[in-house]
Amino acid sequence: MTRTKSLLKVPVVMVALALLYLGLIAGFSHNPYYMQILNMAAINTIMAVSLNLINGFTGQFSIGHAGFMGVGAYVAAVCSVFYKIPYLVALLCGALAAAVVGLVVGIPTLRLKGDYLAIATLGFAEIIRVIIVNIQKVGGPRGFLGIPPYTNLLWTYLFAVGTVVVISNFVNSSPGRACLAVREDEVAAESMGVNATKYKVIAFVMGAFFAGLGGGLLVHLLSIAHPTMFTFLKSVDFLIMIVVGGQGSITGSVTAASFITVISEALRKFEVWRMLAYSLVLIMIMLTRPQGLLGGKELTWEGIVNVPGRLRRFRLPKVGGGRVGTTGH
Amino acid sequence: MALLDIKDLSINFGGLRAVTDFNLSMQEGELVGIIGPNGAGKTTVFNMLTGVYRPTKGEIFLKRRDDSIVNLVGKKPFTITQMGVARTFQNIRLFKDLTVLQNVKIAHHFSAKYGVGGAVLRTPAYFKEEQRIHDEALKLLRIFGLENRKDEISKNLPYGEQRRLELVRALATSPRLLLLDEPAAGMNPQEIKDLMEMIRWIRNEFQLTILLIEHHMEVVMNVCERILVLDYGLTIAQGCPEEIKTNPKVIEAYLGEVVEDA
Numbered sequence: 001m002t003r004t005k006s007l008l009k010v011p012v013v014m015v016a017l018a019l020l021y022l023g024l025i026a027g028f029s030h031n032p033y034y035m036q037i038l039n040m041a042a043i044n045t046i047m048a049v050s051l052n053l054i055n056g057f058t059g060q061f062s063i064g065h066a067g068f069m070g071v072g073a074y075v076a077a078v079c080s081v082f083y084k085i086p087y088l089v090a091l092l093c094g095a096l097a098a099a100v101v102g103l104v105v106g107i108p109t110l111r112l113k114g115d116y117l118a119i120a121t122l123g124f125a126e127i128i129r130v131i132i133v134n135i136q137k138v139g140g141p142r143g144f145l146g147i148p149p150y151t152n153l154l155w156t157y158l159f160a161v162g163t164v165v166v167i168s169n170f171v172n173s174s175p176g177r178a179c180l181a182v183r184e185d186e187v188a189a190e191s192m193g194v195n196a197t198k199y200k201v202i203a204f205v206m207g208a209f210f211a212g213l214g215g216g217l218l219v220h221l222l223s224i225a226h227p228t229m230f231t232f233l234k235s236v237d238f239l240i241m242i243v244v245g246g247q248g249s250i251t252g253s254v255t256a257a258s259f260i261t262v263i264s265e266a267l268r269k270f271e272v273w274r275m276l277a278y279s280l281v282l283i284m285i286m287l288t289r290p291q292g293l294l295g296g297k298e299l300t301w302e303g304i305v306n307v308p309g310r311l312r313r314f315r316l317p318k319v320g321g322g323r324v325g326t327t328g329h
Numbered sequence: 330m331a332l333l334d335i336k337d338l339s340i341n342f343g344g345l346r347a348v349t350d351f352n353l354s355m356q357e358g359e360l361v362g363i364i365g366p367n368g369a370g371k372t373t374v375f376n377m378l379t380g381v382y383r384p385t386k387g388e389i390f391l392k393r394r395d396d397s398i399v400n401l402v403g404k405k406p407f408t409i410t411q412m413g414v415a416r417t418f419q420n421i422r423l424f425k426d427l428t429v430l431q432n433v434k435i436a437h438h439f440s441a442k443y444g445v446g447g448a449v450l451r452t453p454a455y456f457k458e459e460q461r462i463h464d465e466a467l468k469l470l471r472i473f474g475l476e477n478r479k480d481e482i483s484k485n486l487p488y489g490e491q492r493r494l495e496l497v498r499a500l501a502t503s504p505r506l507l508l509l510d511e512p513a514a515g516m517n518p519q520e521i522k523d524l525m526e527m528i529r530w531i532r533n534e535f536q537l538t539i540l541l542i543e544h545h546m547e548v549v550m551n552v553c554e555r556i557l558v559l560d561y562g563l564t565i566a567q568g569c570p571e572e573i574k575t576n577p578k579v580i581e582a583y584l585g586e587v588v589e590d591a
Contacts, residue, residue: 166449173448173455174434174441174462181435184424191379191418193410193439193502202445296426
């Protein structure tokens with residue numbers, strides 16, 4: 001893409017995003033419950049997109065994302081409550097702390113592959129949780145109360161957009177391609193001059209940074225931080241989002257994070273059957289689209305604009321000679 | 330001073346002496362072949378040259394562009410590539426789920442003059458470098474007749490084109506020494522003929538020094554100026570194709586010992 005074309009796109013996208021935001025405010029701000037769901041959808045988007053950078057784009061199977069979220073959450077909360085640091089700076093501190101932890105954890109564990117890495121990251125997340133439980137200063141197992149509720153939809157929305165921009169800029173660049181190469185074939189990547197370890201660590205640290213940011217946003221939204229918010233099951237939630245959305249697809253992660261947040265709330269009316277219905281929805285998605293909703297591809301403007309054209313081409317053969325199913329792509 | 334100077338290169342896997350005292354000196358622009366029966370240690374030599382294996386003993390000296398000499402032993406594979414040694418693999422190792430163009434662009438990775446910050450902030454350097462990488466990758470694909478395939482997922486290419494793409498990708502790292510591991514494997518006679526021409530052509534066009542492993546005698550005998558024969562990790566013969574063809578030790582290694590009639 002040329003520079004001018006790319007720069008022309010920026011104002012268009014900004015206006016579209018602003019309109020979407022105003023639309024959401026106009027449509028839902030009368031109901032705090034809906035606003036809460038929107039906030040959660042935005043935070044989950046941050047979490048899913050950042051996990052996708054590690055799992056989907058770099059191919060490192062991490063299931064400790066909630067651990068980074070916990071680090072960011074508690075550090076941001078401590079900054080806000082004990083040191084009265086301004087909200088945005090507190091969020092930044094949380095994200096940076098998570099990134100540092102990501103670096104410290106990543107350097108030794110990223111030598112491991114596949115299942116072994118998964119177990120190591122899982123263990124790390126549990127360690128974080130157990131450490132939090134044992135720090136009385138932040139409430140230990142009782143939870144950390146009284147965090148100022150600074151987070152609102154404007155912030156979660158802005159940060160979600162920012163995360164998507166940063167991560168998609170990253171994956172569509174030379175360092176990002178190096179990450180893709182590591183995912184595809186580590187030996188071949190190294191023989192192309194790619195320092196595999198370096199790019200694995202970069203992806204891991206970036207992912208941890210945004211997970212920490214998501215954690216900070218979350219606790220300032222709920223005004224409580226609790227160790228049970230950052231368990232293994234939470235990591236699995238994010239994993240489900242990227243698998244449903246399609247590993248290696250940013251738009252897929254955004255779609256799936258929003259979809260899963262909304263669907264799991266919508267299913268509340270089934271009460272005790274809720275988790276059963278949720279599981280059924282997931283099983284159905286995986287049976288019909290095992291590659292995820294977007295299957296590693298991205299939703300693009302060009303693609304959306306082309307939909308009518310593609311539909312027309314799909315119908316043409318029927319009219320022409322009855323050769324159904326031979327075209328359509 | 331030679332471009333590549335390998336001295337007493339040896340590696341043991343446990344008790345197995347996979348390669349013993351391998352010596353080779355290559356002048357700039359030479360085209361040398363390594364042959365030998367299966368399991369003779371040919372690919373192991375490549376893996377030591379590219380840093381995948383660390384030799385138990387020996388030295389590998391490479392002359393860099395600025396005429397300084399480096400020892401490649403103990404260097405990481407990606408550093409060795411950056412120093413100008415590229416390779417292809419015996420069993421094709423493309424980035425299967427990426428497009429043809431992306432495969433080639435990855436090879437330009439280490440020449441890109443911007444980092445993670447430049448990528449995220451989309452600095453002018455990002456656009457300039459991306460344009461350059463794009464143009465250079467396309468240029469190489471055009472030379473090898475793969476330009477119209479650029480948006481194809483690489484695993485969907487026919488076998489011959491996958492091999493060619495692997496070669497393009499290796500050339501994109503702008504090497505001085507190219508290591509080809511069985512480039513003719515699985516090719517039909519016509520493809521082999523084209524390949525032989527291509528190998529000679531790229532050597533002149535890209536000013537390369539080429540070391541290749543091959544089982545197809547036709548390719549080795551026609552293309553290489555000098556041949557080394559490995560058997561059980563030992564260099565049993567070396568010389569020009571005519572000498573190798575008539576060398577009794579080589580015939581023995583390939584066909585077995587001549588048994589005298591009783």
